[in-house]
Amino acid sequence: MADLFKLRIITPDRVFYEGEAEMVEFNTTEGEIGIYKKHIPMTVIIKPGILTITEESETKTAALHAGFAEILPDQVTIMAEIIEWPVEIDQDRAEQAKERAEERLQNKTPETDIARAETALLRAMARIEVLK
Amino acid sequence: MASMRSIKRRKGSIQSTQQITKAMKLVSTVKLQRAKGRAEKSKSYFECMYATVKSVLAKSGNIEHPYLKSGSSKKKAVIVITSNRGLAGGYNSNVIKLITKGDFHKEDVVVYAIGSKGRDYLSRHGYQIGGDYSDVIEEPIYADSMRISDDLLKAFAEGEIGEIYLAYTAFKNTVSHIPTLLKLLPVDTDGIEDVDGDKALMNFEQDEEEALNMLIPKYITSLIYGGMVEAVASENGARMQAMDSATSNAEEMIEKLSLQYNRARQGSITQELTEIIAGAEAIS
Numbered sequence: 001m002a003d004l005f006k007l008r009i010i011t012p013d014r015v016f017y018e019g020e021a022e023m024v025e026f027n028t029t030e031g032e033i034g035i036y037k038k039h040i041p042m043t044v045i046i047k048p049g050i051l052t053i054t055e056e057s058e059t060k061t062a063a064l065h066a067g068f069a070e071i072l073p074d075q076v077t078i079m080a081e082i083i084e085w086p087v088e089i090d091q092d093r094a095e096q097a098k099e100r101a102e103e104r105l106q107n108k109t110p111e112t113d114i115a116r117a118e119t120a121l122l123r124a125m126a127r128i129e130v131l132k
Numbered sequence: 133m134a135s136m137r138s139i140k141r142r143k144g145s146i147q148s149t150q151q152i153t154k155a156m157k158l159v160s161t162v163k164l165q166r167a168k169g170r171a172e173k174s175k176s177y178f179e180c181m182y183a184t185v186k187s188v189l190a191k192s193g194n195i196e197h198p199y200l201k202s203g204s205s206k207k208k209a210v211i212v213i214t215s216n217r218g219l220a221g222g223y224n225s226n227v228i229k230l231i232t233k234g235d236f237h238k239e240d241v242v243v244y245a246i247g248s249k250g251r252d253y254l255s256r257h258g259y260q261i262g263g264d265y266s267d268v269i270e271e272p273i274y275a276d277s278m279r280i281s282d283d284l285l286k287a288f289a290e291g292e293i294g295e296i297y298l299a300y301t302a303f304k305n306t307v308s309h310i311p312t313l314l315k316l317l318p319v320d321t322d323g324i325e326d327v328d329g330d331k332a333l334m335n336f337e338q339d340e341e342e343a344l345n346m347l348i349p350k351y352i353t354s355l356i357y358g359g360m361v362e363a364v365a366s367e368n369g370a371r372m373q374a375m376d377s378a379t380s381n382a383e384e385m386i387e388k389l390s391l392q393y394n395r396a397r398q399g400s401i402t403q404e405l406t407e408i409i410a411g412a413e414a415i416s
Contacts (some may be wrong), residue, residue: 042335
């Protein structure tokens with residue numbers, strides 16, 4: 001049996017997930033990481049991407065958009081500002097948002113908020129990806 | 133003694149007021165239940181956020197960071213969370229008192245108002261209003277507090293304001309709400325020494341300064357959001373209490389007036405009888 005650690009995902013509105021996990025993967029500002037038990041203590045900032053929770057018997061995915069994670073050897077706490085299960089995502093809206101963000105990045109003007117458009121694009125892509 | 137008709141009219145008007153206060157009490161009870169649920173649900177996030185930021189600060193030792201010391205400006209931004217509606221007893225004035233009675237100088241304060249009651253009062257009394265977000269208090273969502281903290285941090289970074297405070301009403305339980313003034317920026321590093329448990333050094337993927345750059349805005353946003361949901365719960369709790377006592381006061385007044393009315397009625401009957409008897413005796 002694999003080693004399990006305690007995983008908690010908390011959002012401002014609810015406790016999104018609480019349970020024992022074997023591995024959790026997500027996207028951070030420094031790249032994608034996967035965490036097993038006995039990781040060194042670390043705090044990472046989250047970038048839009050897919051969150052994969054590997055439990056003993058099944059894996060769960062969700063679209064994780066913003067927040068940070070506190071990693072301790074036997075416990076991981078993800079403070080998520082925005083996170084959604086696949087069932088909560090509206091695919092059409094995500095597709096539209098993706099097109100809008102791409103369009104904004106292509107026809108940039110000095111007023112375009114590039115950072116914002118890029119985050120929007122990443123978010124939309126994470127949403128679409130997690131639905132697949 | 134007042135005439136029977138005027139007593140009756142007065143009683144009627146109090147009765148209809150009582151009906152209104154009773155209805156308002158019921159409405160705010162329902163709203164309180166909902167707001168309480170939300171405040172409780174979000175509590176774990178703030179507790180976690182608070183603990184994390186404190187432990188990150190404690191474990192990363194003495195670091196120099198603009199968010200950890202006051203800005204050069206003397207101006208102090210105060211986010212004032214009040215309600216948009218009145219009839220909530222001392223709820224709004226208690227929050228306002230934190231600013232007017234505290235050790236703030238009127239000239240140094242920039243008010244960021246959430247809730248029109250606080251905004252109107254403070255602007256009438258000559259405080260500078262830096263921003264108005266009164267529409268968000270009806271149904272606070274996390275994105276609102278993100279917008280507010282973005283605005284404030286921008287002003288802080290540009291040196292317009294040197295410190296940021298939050299004035300709101302903390303919700304302890306249904307009957308006790310405590311007006312609270314909280315310092316958001318610079319982050320208080322006092323008292324983080326007593327963080328118990330492992331002193332294992334926290335690692336950051338990016339350097340600490342960058343990490344704090346990301347963490348502290350999130351910390352502030354979550355505190356503002358927490359302030360809003362607690363304030364909504366407190367507002368409804370305060371209104372429920374105010375309406376409850378208004379209803380029972382009305383009850384008392386109605387009782388007193390009924391007594392007076394009955395006495396006046398009895399008095400007029402007695403008087404009529406004596407007049408009739410006196411008239412009959414005069415004839416015989």
